[in-house]
Amino acid sequence: MRVGLGAALLVLAVGGVGAAVLVPAEAATGTTIVSVASGRCLDVVGQSQADKTGVNIYDCNGQANQGWTYTAAQELRVYDSAKCLDVAGQDTTAPATAQIYTCNGQANQKWRFAANGSIVGVQSGLCLDVTGAATANSTLVNLWTCNGQSNQQWRTTLGNADTQAPTVPGSPRVSDLVCDAVTFAWNASTDNVGVAFYDVYHDGQLMKSVPGNTLSTSLTVVAGVTWGLYVNARDAAGNVSQASTTVPITPPQCQADTQAPSAPGNLTASASGTTVTLQWSAATDNVGVRAYDIYRNDAKVGTVTGTATTAPGTSFIDSALTGSTTYRYFVVARDAQANVSGHSNTATVTTGASCGSPVCAVTQVGTDTDIPWGLVTLPDGSLLYTRRDAHNIVRLNPVTGARTVVGTVPNVQSTDGEGGLLGLAISSGFASDHWLYIMHTSPADNRIVRIKLNGDALDTASEQVLLSGILRNKFHDGGRLRFGPDGKLYASTGDAQNGDNAQNTNSLNGKILRLNPDGSVPSDNPFGNYVWSYGHRNPQGLAFDSQGRLWEQEFGNSVMDETNLITKGGNYGWPACEGTSGTCGTAGYIAPKRTYPTAEGSCSGIAVVRDVVYIACERGTRLYRAPISGSDLPAAAVYFNGTYGRLRTVEPAPDGGLWLTTSNLGDKDSTPDNSDEKVLHVTLG
Incomplete structure (x- = not known):
């Protein structure tokens, strides 16, 4: 922007943060980018226009080396668009050097503005960072692992006035399906500013991202394996659409194979x-x-x-x-x-005369035609569980197998994926107050509500919405609820298929949240809001050990699932790292206590009994048993490997055993009552 005669007072805002910056009349074409920590401007060192000149912070002075323009190609240009902000050597590991260079359209010259004020390199996923969190003039600016601190936050009108997500991409379709490839196409999404990317997924797993002017792409697939393909649209400001409808594919085999393996x-x-x-x-x-x-x-x-x-x-x-x-x-x-x-x-x-083993007996106590998701034990010993796609709650007598539908939760909407009626918890004073705490997907968001259960009837008139505005999508909705020994309610939220959400501490997504039972924000939360920890992809399992420590189970993308020990204000790295791959060793990221290949994991539920962690896995079709040693999980034994199929939820039972549920049919759709699931009791040694 060009300012006329005299000084002008501009209010520059990112993610709702505003500040007054005095810009003199001689300001060059372009807009300032102001460091939140120091109030100083992003500046090209020495006003040089030479390639490979570094950038720093300096008092805002309106000169041409502080005038930046953001282009549709996601470039940050300076000197009346003569040069681009560039990552030296296309480095993708921290620390990386920020500089100016002749604009060339490469990925190391592309940037996106996160809602928390960070400016993120598209190629590296690293953030523009004022070195050492210093605030003095001439402090260099480079790239570092995104951590949400104020030396990585910037105020500007560039790139961030846009909060509107694109529309849903239409008519997804496939062609040219062969054993190892398929062409996937869709109709264009629309956006108030413009679609920058399309992100292509199968079953919640990101396959590739393509530019916003691309409406088809070739995908590598696996012969004989059924996948559900879909696509999201994303704009330059990081707003992500809801997902398209799902297209199922089952590629043929590459060649006929009629020869059986040899016998083991x-x-x-x-x-x-x-x-x-x-x-x-x-x-x-x-x-x-x-x-x-x-x-x-x-x-x-x-x-x-x-x-x-x-x-x-x-x-x-x-x-x-x-x-x-x-x-x-x-x-x-x-x-x-x-x-x-x-x-x-x-x-x-x-077998021996007595158990003497960690797992002693399994008894089936119930069946269901829908997917049991959240499960709690009531004071009288009966079970209460949510039915994800049917949107109602069942009371189950584990002795007789008798089932009673206590009611349907209002305003629940599924997502043609993994959203719907999810987590369940009961208040510590349930015997007198009758409060059920429920997490579910609505037509607009994911939310946490509480409703009273009076006898065998859900009192929907008593419903209170405690927290709304948690972004939803087809997958990555999180959904687990757990009361802690501190009396606070903890909730796991997914990133809504947008990794930027996970690193934004002002966002409710990709987080572990902490609420007072009445829905208010606890005064000792680390960021003054509901966020307790961040940097999560799709966390679901939550459980506390005997020391009151919170353990969490999290879905990875395609490399590793994670079991994490959650700390107040901790950053667990997503999307920059997954498990221990990527930049997970970078300072500021908390490493998982145990990882699992996704083929042996995709675990949703977690429980702690006598300081042993039990983890229920879907794709891995197994239950892990991992004793806690100090603050680590040094070993994990595998039980029920393929015995009951996909395992969704594991919860402590009153007798010191476990409740365990399956999730075998209809798990990737929103069709009610198309399942055949089991509720099991596991007796532990």
Whole structure:
């Protein structure tokens, strides 16, 4: 912008933060970018226009080396657009050098403005950072891991007046589907400023991002594996649309394979109490072994799976057996085209007289045609659980199996993905106040409400909305609720398929939130709002140990899932890092206590019983058992591997055991009553 004669007082704002900056009449074309911490302007050192000149902060003076323009190509240009802000050497690790350079359209010259005032390098995901958090004139500005601190916050009118998300991309469709590729296309989204990117996903997992003028792309797929493809639109300010409808695909096999694997060999079985451990020698196959199926007394009781690049394991723990009983086992191998080997040798073993093992027995206490999601135990010992797609709550007597629908939660809307009726908690004074705390997706957002349960009836007239405005999307809605020993309500929220939300401490998304029971903000929260920790992708599991520490389970994208020990105000790194990959070793990020390959994880539920963490996994179809040692989880044993399929929720039971629910059918859609799920009780040793 050019200012006329005399001084002009401009109010420059980012993410709702405003400040008065005096700009003299001789201001050059362009707009200032002001450091929140110092009040000084982003400035090209020495007014030089030479390539590779650095940038610093300096008193705002209206000269041409402080006049910046943001272009539709996401460039920050200076000197009447002659030069671009540039990352030296296209470096993507912190610290990286910021400089000016002749504009060339490369990714290291593209920038986006986050809602918390950060200016983020598109290529690196790093933030413009005033070195050492200093405030003096001539302090250099470089790039560092985004941390939300004031030396990474800037006030400007560039790029951030836009808070309107694009419309939903239309008519997603596929063509040219072959064994390892497909062409995915869609109709253009619209936006008040302009669509900058389209982000293509399958089942909540980001596959690729393409420029906003691109309406089709080729995707790499896996033969024989069913995926649901969809696309989101994103503008330059980071606003993300709701997702398109889902297009399911199942690529054909690349070549016919009729040759079965060889039979697994050398099967052995050993008993420890009522738990049996099996081990065998790997089978071979002309293409590759994809899984082993385990049979006990001729009935399939588990599966050990691999991937296209990782062979399946060759051991299995069969737990919760009857004491002093003889069992007979064999194992078969499968390849990707369902060719099945012959049986291994048979191994026979007799269990001990008593359990003496971590997991002693499993009893099915209920079934449901919808997906049980949040689950609590009421004071009388009955169970209460939410039905995600049906939007109602069921009371279950675990002794008789009797079920009662206590009511439908108002204003719930599913997302054609993983949104709907989610987390559930009860107040510490439930016996007298009858409050249920519920997290759900509405037509506009995700929200936390409380409703009274009077007897077997949900009193919907008593509903109070405690917190609204949590962004929703098809996937990444979080949803778990847990009361802490401090009497506060903790909630996990997903990033709504926009990683920028996770690093913005003014956003409710990609966070662990902490509320007073009446919905107000606790006075000791670290950022003066509901945010307790940040940098999360899609956290769901929440549980407290005997020391009152909060453990969290989080979905990764395509590399690692995480179990985290949550600390007040902690930054857990998303989207810059996933698990321990990426820039997770950067100072300021808190590393997970344990990670799992996504093929062996995708875990939603977590419970702590006697300072042992239990983790329920969907894609991994298993329950992890990880004893807490100090502040670490040094080891994790696997139980029920493929025995019950996808496991969604695990909760402590009053007798010191666990409640466990499955999530096998209809998990990626919003169709009610298209499931066949189990509610299980696990007796622990």
